[in-house]
Amino acid sequence: MLDQFFAGGRAYCMGSFNRADCWYLYTVSPGRPRYLPNAARHNLPHSWVGKVHREPDQTLEVLMMDLDPEKMKWFWKDICPTAAEATKNSGIDRLIPDMVIDDYQFDPCGYSMNGLMRTVPGGYMTIHITPESEFSYVSFETNVPQKSYKDLIARVVATFGPKQFVMTFFTSLKNGKKIDIEDGDYSVPQYIDYDVVDVQTCRLQAYDLTYALYNRFPS
Template identity: 45%
Template sequence: MAETEIISSSENNEQFFEGVEKLIEIWFTPAKNADLRKITRQQWENVLKIVRCEIISFTQSELVDAYVLSESSMFVSRRRWILKTCGTTTPLRCVRAVLSLARDVAGHSRVHNVFYSRREFARPAAQLQPHDNFDSEVKLLDSFFGDGRAYIMGPEKDCWYLYTLLPLEGTVDALEKEHCAANELLEPDQTIEILMSDLDPAVMEIFTRQYSANAAQATRESGIDKIIPGMVIDDFLFDPCGYSMNGVAKDGCYMTIHITPEPACSYVSFESNVPVSCYEEVITRVLQAFRPNKFVLTVFATPDSPGAEAARQLKKFPALGTYSLLDGQHCRFAGYSLQYALYCKFPS
């Protein structure tokens, strides 16, 4: 996280950083020879200037390019673009530029679907427009895509916001026919997010320069390298504190973790599209690594993906280890199901 994003509180001399991220994901309809990875690094850097962040490091597999940013991460594959940024960044301001590059450079002229989501900010008033309120975010997204749907899930202080776009053809069946004509089928897709707050101070200390000499030490001592084995890890430890990592696998799977360790505002996010039919083991590893007091869990999955079964299983979990379920919702969208849950640690 960039030092310019840290806010000092004169009341108690504690430093604050908004760890909650804004996450936007755009899928494009398959087109012959179209590939978002044709967009150059310099062009991405120009886009990220609009967002108010920059590229720190880069890694890739055959199927996905992964960028660690000064505020979180960006992933680029053939027809999917993901941008996840924390602090007071402005990711929605860059959407128009991304759509132009997708059309003019990558050969993608049609949007298949859009997902924009975030937790409630700790300090929403500190955000820059349009991110100071969800209504403004939705208004801007609608100016780009027109046919979006906005949802709010969970209790007020821990709510989770979602904007998603129905497929332009109106039905999944119509899109499947279109994709078959292009010699491509709809890809099974699933994404799990675990958004954690109020974390164990002893764990958070690992992600400071005072404790860890480098990112590799923090990755190893926290157990991050064992959450999803087989990932090629690109990690970064900020000075004086803070941590980001991307992991990529040969099959196109990714994982990303971002950590704000300051005691007054500790926050950790975990995200992956790893295709498993049961997320319980992954969730357990994440919770054991970071030991949050509270977390939001979301699972998006297409009906034909392994993650669809995982989402159904989560509906049956009134508790996860030492955590009790405070709120849960299940929704169906065009071609996707969503499981949302809010968990809190049992009183000791």
Template identity: 35%
Template sequence: MLSVAAVKYSRGSFIFPGAQPAPHRSFSEEVAVLNQFFGCLASGGSAYVMGDPDVPNCNWHVYYATEKPELPMVTLEMCMTGLNNERAKVFFKNSELGHVSSAEEMTKDSGICDIIPEMEICDFEFDPCGYSMNGINGKALSTIHVTPEDGFSYASYEAMGFEPDAISYNNLIERVLRCFEPLDFSVAVTIFGGRPAASSYGRKLWIDGYNSKDLVQQELPRGGLVMYQSFMLSTERPASPRSILHCWESEEAEKRVTGKEMVF
């Protein structure tokens, strides 16, 4: 039987928190269940709520436990809401013209196939709307889930196991945003195994056409780091968001906000 070496559970804030079944009615409830299974690992279970405490519906939740230090790896997670209507239409199975779209067409027409072109993609469309995919390329993995209905449209993107030096941070964000053009989005980057990728993926991100709402850094047990940033559209939606990555000259400036650890 295989033993668990490490576990990380992360999510944003629920759009409809009151509609969640147990054990997702609160983060405390989720952590209690996770600790039943993974609290026995050497680091113990650690839980964090990252974000502005004055905006409780825009936070990032992280649970982490590990038996030993992780191997070097970068994970990028994005949550997007308020998708552009034209972009969202791609993920409806039946179009206004009567055409029935396949998952393969959604992958191509949305531009998802161009985010990391080397990925071999297994995609799926839902009826009457919605989309999901998993991608793989060697050790690199990615996944996308889309709920396109107007009023509560949502998309998530996650990539891990890729070579940070081979994929530009700003280009990766730009490609994802081009597929959905959201009103609001967040980016969470988790870095394990030292900080070789911190020179690119561990920096503040500036997005043309968006205002930065929050920036939080949180140390994880055994040398991990999570950087969480959230953004909202600043003016009228740009035709194609362009991501620009700026370096901060001062490490102190990056530490404007720190994560809040939850003790259980």
């Protein structure tokens, strides 16, 4: 389906097929500037011709399922009439400090926010919350570099209280100071309340990807 819209897209699946714990990824990498006529190409900086220009970067996603209803209550309008209250009462404003936040509370429930970092150009955080207990789901994503990804993930998980979550971490291969997600001898962060059920690492065209599935222990 997506192939109809994107040339050169690639689909991947991480996680376990037979447990229905799969996470699907579709990537599109900007290719050579083939669409430019030769004359226009000659106006490009020499180093760009036939190459892709990229800044080093890393992206963390935490995708959480089956959340703590007590922590989800802030995302119902009858309890929190405004998005600003939901952001503050839930602790979202303390996950990554120094963000300019644009937040929205849906009616009767649901919440979305986008935050831009004041001090890191291009640094963002985005959170989308479906609080209905039958199918509760929260997605968290940021590209803001962290000293400790383990600590950030712990804050995110403590804020929303999932029974299960998926962590994905992309890091660009040309990153001189390559940031990793390792925790001592382990390839992904370890938490006392969660079992790591699956871990996979994958080298994509321009990124290394680490995927892990965590289940709360005891369930």
